[in-house]
Structure formats: C-alpha cells, structure tokens
Amino acid sequence: MLERYIDDLIALAEYAWSHPEPGFREHECSRSQADYLREQGFAVTENVADTVTGYMAEWGHGRPVIAFLGEFDALYGLEQRADCAEPSPEPGQRMGQGCGHHLLGVGAIAAGLLLRDILKERKRPGTVRVYGCPAEESGSGKAYMARDGWFDDCDAALTWHPANFHMVARGSSQSCIQCYFRFRGTAAHAAGAPHLGRSALDAVELMNVGVNYLREHMEDTDRVHYAVTDPGGASPNVVQAYAESKYLIRSTTNPKCEALYERVKNVARGAALMTDTGVEIVFDEGLSNTVPNNALEAALDRAFREVGAPEYTEADRAYAARFKATFPLEGQLTDLPAAALDRRGLIDNIRQSELCDRYVETVPTDRCEMGSTDVGDVSWVVPTATANVNCYSYGAGCHSWQWVAQGKSDIAMKGMLTAGRVLARAAELLLDEPDILKQARDELDARLGGEKYKSLIPKEVKPHWFDD
Ligand SMILES: [Zn+2]
Incomplete structure (x- = not known):
C-alpha cells in the first residue's frame, strides 16, 4: 500500500x-x-x-x-x-x-x-x-x-x-551526438588590414552552409541542428579570431549516427580549409x-x-x-x-x-x-x-x-x-x-542480433557540463 x-x-x-x-x-x-x-x-x-x-x-x-x-x-x-x-x-x-x-x-x-x-x-x-x-x-x-x-x-x-x-x-528514439566546433583564425583590422585576417566566423558560417547542403543527401529521419555559441565578439571591425558552433546530430541507429557525424566533421574541416583557419572538434554528448x-x-x-x-x-x-x-x-x-x-x-x-x-x-x-x-x-x-x-x-x-x-x-x-x-x-x-x-x-x-552495446561516448570522456 x-x-x-x-x-x-x-x-x-x-x-x-x-x-x-x-x-x-x-x-x-x-x-x-x-x-x-x-x-x-x-x-x-x-x-x-x-x-x-x-x-x-x-x-x-x-x-x-x-x-x-x-x-x-x-x-x-x-x-x-x-x-x-x-x-x-x-x-x-x-x-x-x-x-x-x-x-x-x-x-x-x-x-x-x-x-x-x-x-x-x-x-x-x-x-x-x-x-x-x-x-x-x-x-x-x-x-x-x-x-x-x-x-x-x-x-x-x-x-x-x-x-x-x-x-x-x-x-x-533517435541516437544522437552533440559536439562543439571551435574555429581559430587570425585577428586583424577588418578595414585596414583584412588581408592579414583569417576569420573564424567565416568558417562557422561556411560550415553551416555546407551542412545545409548536406541535408539534401541525408535520410529523411536524420536531423542536424546547430547553434552559434560564440560568434567571435560584437565588433564587426575586427576579423574574428575565434568562433564556435554547437551541433546536434541525430539518426535512427548508433552506426548511422556515427556515420553522419563523420560527414558533418568533414564539412567542418572543409570550412576550415576554405578559410585558412583551424578547427577543434570537442565531443559533448552521445545517446543511443x-x-x-x-x-x-x-x-x-x-x-x-x-x-x-x-x-x-x-x-x-x-x-x-x-x-x-x-x-x-x-x-x-x-x-x-x-x-x-x-x-x-x-x-x-x-x-x-x-x-x-x-x-x-x-x-x-x-x-x-x-x-x-x-x-x-x-x-x-x-x-x-x-x-x-x-x-x-x-x-x-x-x-x-x-x-x-x-x-x-x-x-x-x-x-x-x-x-x-x-x-x-x-x-x-x-x-x-x-x-x-x-x-x-x-x-x-x-x-x-549479436551486436554488442557500445556507448557513443568515447571512453575518455567523463560526465561534464559546459557553462550554461
Ligand atoms: Zn524529460
């Protein structure tokens, strides 16, 4: 009772x-x-x-x-x-x-x-x-x-x-992986010396454009969402040396989700190549x-x-x-x-x-x-x-x-x-x-069917949070 x-x-x-x-x-x-x-x-x-x-x-x-x-x-x-x-x-x-x-x-x-x-x-x-x-x-x-x-x-x-x-x-329910893409470029005066700058914000934007083209070639049940978590500051007259986006990638199974994650990572690498910046990919969350x-x-x-x-x-x-x-x-x-x-x-x-x-x-x-x-x-x-x-x-x-x-x-x-x-x-x-x-x-x-559970979270990643 x-x-x-x-x-x-x-x-x-x-x-x-x-x-x-x-x-x-x-x-x-x-x-x-x-x-x-x-x-x-x-x-x-x-x-x-x-x-x-x-x-x-x-x-x-x-x-x-x-x-x-x-x-x-x-x-x-x-x-x-x-x-x-x-x-x-x-x-x-x-x-x-x-x-x-x-x-x-x-x-x-x-x-x-x-x-x-x-x-x-x-x-x-x-x-x-x-x-x-x-x-x-x-x-x-x-x-x-x-x-x-x-x-x-x-x-x-x-x-x-x-x-x-x-x-x-x-x-x-869907598998998902959440991660951060941190782009690093070079700051410069946006009018006086733009040729010396390498814009991390450009890389964030180009990555988003690339992913939006990728959507045409995903399964209907795949989902990719993003947020720009750091646009690199509020000054348009500074070439942004750092910018960050957060992505959430979903598919119906773990292997499909991991494959889609690889494709999104490739888009990020492409954006970095186009803008002459570097990209760091930081794993955040993974659900089966x-x-x-x-x-x-x-x-x-x-x-x-x-x-x-x-x-x-x-x-x-x-x-x-x-x-x-x-x-x-x-x-x-x-x-x-x-x-x-x-x-x-x-x-x-x-x-x-x-x-x-x-x-x-x-x-x-x-x-x-x-x-x-x-x-x-x-x-x-x-x-x-x-x-x-x-x-x-x-x-x-x-x-x-x-x-x-x-x-x-x-x-x-x-x-x-x-x-x-x-x-x-x-x-x-x-x-x-x-x-x-x-x-x-x-x-x-x-x-x-004989498949063993393998968490999408890499072994070395510990429970954590980033600033809310
Ligand atoms: Zn709930």
Missing part, C-alpha cells in the same frame, strides 16, 4: 520543484532522495559512474533484479510560478521543472518502496534498485551509467515519464537509440490497465481548464501519440475533457520517434519499458511554462503516485510470471 508513504513522496517532489537544478548539479534533489531511501532501509551508492549526483539505491538480494529509473534535473528559462496560468517568473529562480523530472524521480522511488514491501511480505528473493539518474536534459547521465556497467546485472528496467496522456510508450521491448511493454500495459487512470475531482478539472485555455486546440490535436489505437476517441477526449482521464490503448511499433533520450542506452543493456503518465492539463507539452506551473498540483501528484503503482504492479507481474523476463531478454537478444 502506497498510502503510508504519500506525504513523504509529495514532500520530496515539492522539494525538487522548489530546488530546480541543472544536469550533474542536482545536489539538493539527489541528496534529499538518497537520504530518504537510506532512511527506508535501502543501501545507497552515490557518485555512480563519476556523475557526482547519480545514485543507486538497493534493497533485497538475489534475482530478479528490477531497476526503476528516476530523474531530477530542470531546465533553464522556465522559472514559472506554481499554479499561475499566465507566464510569470518564480522570483529568484533561473530554472524550472519543465519536463516534470521532480515527479519522475519520486515516482520511481514510490515504485521501489512498493516492490520492496511486496518482496518483504512474500519473503522471497529479489532485488529492488532505484536509480537516481542525473542530467537527462543535457549531459547523458544514464549513458555514462550504462557505459560503465551499472545496469549490467539487471533483469528489467522500468521507468515512466510525466506526460499529457496515460499510456505505454512505444517505439524507438531506444531498443523497444514488446514483452516488457505488454507487462506494463497489463499493469496500467489494472491500476487505471486516476480519478479527477471537479476542482482538478477546473484547474486544468485554466491551463488548457492557454494553448490552441489545433496545436493539441496535431500532437497525438502515434501508437494510440483509438485516435478518434482520443481526439474527442481532447476536445471534450480538460485533461486525459482515461487509459489510452497503444499498439507495439518499431517506429522511431523524433528525439532522443538516455533511456535508450539502458535499453541496449537490459530489457526496458516506459509508461507515460498524465500529470497535466491537455494543451502545452513538455518544456513549457505551463508544465512548470502545474508541477505541484494535485493532478501532478496523482500522476506521480499512479506511476509508482503502475511500475510496481508491472514488477510484481515479473515476479509472478518469470517467463515474461525470459521473453523480454530473448527479445532484446534477437533485436540486437
């Missing part, structure tokens, strides 16, 4: 909402959660994979080893006041929980406590692990943890994400594609049906209506989950209800959703499945001020507790029906 933990869990989530922290610096969130799990009798290992804020909390012994994955990092630029249905910054904050990770981490803890109680009651072997995974938004926390072997002895990994729908997540696991998704689906969507009160609906009204209805209808079975019914629900008040049936698919997650790296090593649990009104999606504003609402907390119950119930099914674990492992082996 979750009831006896509810006050503690809500307090932990509210604390994480009030202490939004960037990747690998989630000291307050990590400490509060690790301390709580220790109080609850879990053995906690901190600084997992040199991430400083990553932890692993363990209870029990023997097989199966069930992992619940949590997160807690926040996002810059989303410092929104709670419950306020118009953009209004929270005083003193520079960040906000725009992806609901304050709920995600605590929902995983809820699942861990429930499964611990089940094992205790049944006096049977089994190990519960709660992983506090840092730096999901930027930093690739789980990818370092997977690379360094922290999931190698797990039998299954279950996780969830706050969402606008109650459903099992389906399909794959998600390997779907239909066997584990089916267990999660059964568990979610049993637990069901939470009951919402009239007060919840009135609250959600204020936020739904801040986002155009047409926008909401263009962002339907691709795997939803009854799309018509879902559209009706979005039109008629303030928030998702039903379980949305989905069908298995291998389709690659655009976007990346570090859950992908875990899914290469251990069968992994994700539940999406509604924590908000219909309307704006993740990384919005609306999600930050609703982060402490009853709706959000109901979603978090539902997630804990769903994950724990799915884990219980795995205990009762060990065949599912075998099928899940066989499916993972078959999907990998």
